[in-house]
Amino acid sequence: MAKKPTALKPRRQNRGVPESGPLVRGRVTAAHGRHSIVTLESGEVIEAHRRGKKGDVVVGDIVQCTEAVSGVAAVEVIEPRRNLLYRSDEWRIKSLAANVDLVCIVFASRPTFNPWFIWKALLAAHEAGIPALVIRNKDELTEGAEEAEAAVRLLHDIGHDVLSISAEARPDEARRVLIERLSGKAALLVGQSGMGKSTILNLLVPHAKAATREFSEALNLGKQTTTAARWYSASDDDWEGSVIDTPGFQEFGLAHLSLNDILRAMPDIARYVDGCRFFNCRHLAEPGCSVKKALEDGLIDPARYAFYASLAETADTQAL
Numbered sequence: 001m002a003k004k005p006t007a008l009k010p011r012r013q014n015r016g017v018p019e020s021g022p023l024v025r026g027r028v029t030a031a032h033g034r035h036s037i038v039t040l041e042s043g044e045v046i047e048a049h050r051r052g053k054k055g056d057v058v059v060g061d062i063v064q065c066t067e068a069v070s071g072v073a074a075v076e077v078i079e080p081r082r083n084l085l086y087r088s089d090e091w092r093i094k095s096l097a098a099n100v101d102l103v104c105i106v107f108a109s110r111p112t113f114n115p116w117f118i119w120k121a122l123l124a125a126h127e128a129g130i131p132a133l134v135i136r137n138k139d140e141l142t143e144g145a146e147e148a149e150a151a152v153r154l155l156h157d158i159g160h161d162v163l164s165i166s167a168e169a170r171p172d173e174a175r176r177v178l179i180e181r182l183s184g185k186a187a188l189l190v191g192q193s194g195m196g197k198s199t200i201l202n203l204l205v206p207h208a209k210a211a212t213r214e215f216s217e218a219l220n221l222g223k224q225t226t227t228a229a230r231w232y233s234a235s236d237d238d239w240e241g242s243v244i245d246t247p248g249f250q251e252f253g254l255a256h257l258s259l260n261d262i263l264r265a266m267p268d269i270a271r272y273v274d275g276c277r278f279f280n281c282r283h284l285a286e287p288g289c290s291v292k293k294a295l296e297d298g299l300i301d302p303a304r305y306a307f308y309a310s311l312a313e314t315a316d317t318q319a320l
């Protein structure tokens with residue numbers, strides 16, 4: 001005899017969720033330790049804290065919070081991240097931002113730029129699975145222009161996307177070409193300090209300056225205005241999208257990448273690995289290396305090889 005079906009009972013929706021009430025959803029736009037600023041779906045901006053030993057939130061995270069009590073809420077859920085861009089140093093990995101559509105690497109001939117910074121950022125973006133765009137800013141300057149042009153040419157030859165603008169000398173044009181590329185996207189600006197990231201942000205999101213002050217007040221950062229990434233959304237007549245500004249750090253460490261990761265992100269080197277005598281060749285000093293042969297034949301840019309070698313010497317080869 002068929003069993004009588006048991007009546008369906010509504011499942012109590014309180015797994016891991018406090019009894020205090022429904023959760024509200026929003027985007028983390030600034031974070032400092034356990035403190036964060038969240039823009040809710042309603043448009044309201046609240047302060048939210050992460051409690052206990054749970055992982056920290058990252059700018060760009062979509063979170064679910066308790067309803068704010070006297071302006072402060074608790075982050076209960078961090079929704080799965082589409083991607084996470086990070087850099088590392090010898091000691092630790094530093095998350096930069098999550099859920100980003102495009103990494104914009106900004107450089108300029110002045111004050112000074114380091115091609116390795118650009119190349120490292122390109123590797124980090126590749127590893128995180130995020131498309132990248134290199135932006136040469138201040139292109140009206142004649143000092144250092146030759147070096148900057150050579151850097152652009154090399155990047156272009158490797159197959160990277162490069163744009164040349166002047167955020168100050170030709171702001172309207174810069175705004176137009178950037179909007180064309182960034183429309184509907186969340187674009188993260190990275191680069192050494194002084195390259196013009198914040199200038200580009202202000203060009204794209206005119207209310208950003210005021211928002212920066214509000215972030216600092218809410219997170220009690222005082223005058224320290226650029227200690228971490230900040231997410232700004234634009235919803236103007238001519239464009240919609242988000243721009244994430246970051247402080248200018250001098251190094252973009254890649255200690256988290258394996259030799260294989262590095263090669264996958266360097267097609268100008270990887271193109272030649274097939275002829276190596278040893279399958280586990282690191283292309284440094286091994287005999288019968290087809291990468292070294294291509295370098296000697298002038299097929300690989302010597303600066304790119306030097307960059308590869310410096311990373312490969314310390315990279316983890318276990319994954320090879």
Ligand SMILES: Nc1nc2c(ncn2[C@@H]2O[C@H](COP(=O)(O)OP(=O)(O)O)[C@@H](O)[C@H]2O)c(=O)[nH]1
Binds near residue numbers: 139140165199
């Ligand atoms: N000549 C020139 N200077 C610029 C341009 N864009 C920005 N700057 C200047 O470069 C300096 C650093 O800009 P900032 O946006 O703070 O750089 P960040 O450190 O990358 O955020 C500022 O003095 C800007 O006025 C540009 O297109 N041309």
Ligand SMILES: [Mg+2]
Binds near residue numbers: 198199247248
């Ligand atoms: Mg800045």
Ligand SMILES: [Zn+2]
Binds near residue numbers: 276277281282292
């Ligand atoms: Zn080799």
